[in-house]
Amino acid sequence: xxxxxxxxxxxxxxxxxxxxxxxxxxxxxxxxxxxxxxxxxxxxxxxxxxxxxxxxxxxxxxxxxxxxxxxxxxxxxxxxxxxxxxxxxxxxxxxxxxxxxxxxxxxxxxxxxxxxxxxxxxx
Numbered sequence: 586x587x588x589x590x591x592x593x594x595x596x597x598x599x600x601x602x603x604x605x606x607x608x609x610x611x612x613x614x615x616x617x618x619x620x621x622x623x624x625x626x627x628x629x630x631x632x633x634x635x636x637x638x639x640x641x642x643x644x645x646x647x648x649x650x651x652x653x654x655x656x657x658x659x660x661x662x663x664x665x666x667x668x669x670x671x672x673x674x675x676x677x678x679x680x681x682x683x684x685x686x687x688x689x690x691x692x693x694x695x696x697x698x699x700x701x702x703x704x705x706x707x708x
Contacts, residue, residue, distance in 0.1 A: 587624060590615040606637045613643055617650035622659065625650045641672050648681035657689040676707040 594612055597604065609632035616625040625647055632639060644667045651660035664682055667674055679702035686695035702708075 587616055587619045587621055604635065606632065606640075609635070609637060610643055610646070613646045617646040617653075620650060620653040622647075622650045622654050622656060639670070641667065641675060641678065644672065645675075645677050645681065648678060648685070652681050652684045652688060655685065655688040657685050657691060657694070660685040674705065674707070676702065679705070679707050 590612055594604065594608060597608070609628055612628040613625050613632070616622075616628060629639065629643060629647060632643070644663055647663050648660055651657075651663065660682060664674065664678070667678065679698055682698040683695050683702070686692070686698060
């Protein structure tokens with residue numbers, strides 16, 4: 586789980602190895618799969634602080650965690666961050682937004698995101 590991954594990451598650093606974007610993506614994904622949004626965000630921020638530019642996959646991991654913990658506001662924040670970085674959301678991104686709305690019992694917002702997905706040409 587998360588503790589094992591963090592132990593591995595810290596051991597790697599102690600051995601003098603420099604984490605790369607794959608290392609950080611692995612940490613974000615591991616935390617996301619454990620439904621730990623706080624730690625997912627922590628590792629995302631650490632990645633950025635180390636000078637790595639997050640790609641869409643990193644954001645999608647965060648959004649998948651937002652779905653799992655039913656955090657519509659946080660998902661919306663991250664979606665806007667995707668757009669501010671000039672990344673193009675894909676069908677996974679939009680489906681995470683729709684799923685978060687459904688989990689948060691926001692059917693109107695879910696339809697709005699579905700419309701945005703169709704207008705963006707995603708299926």
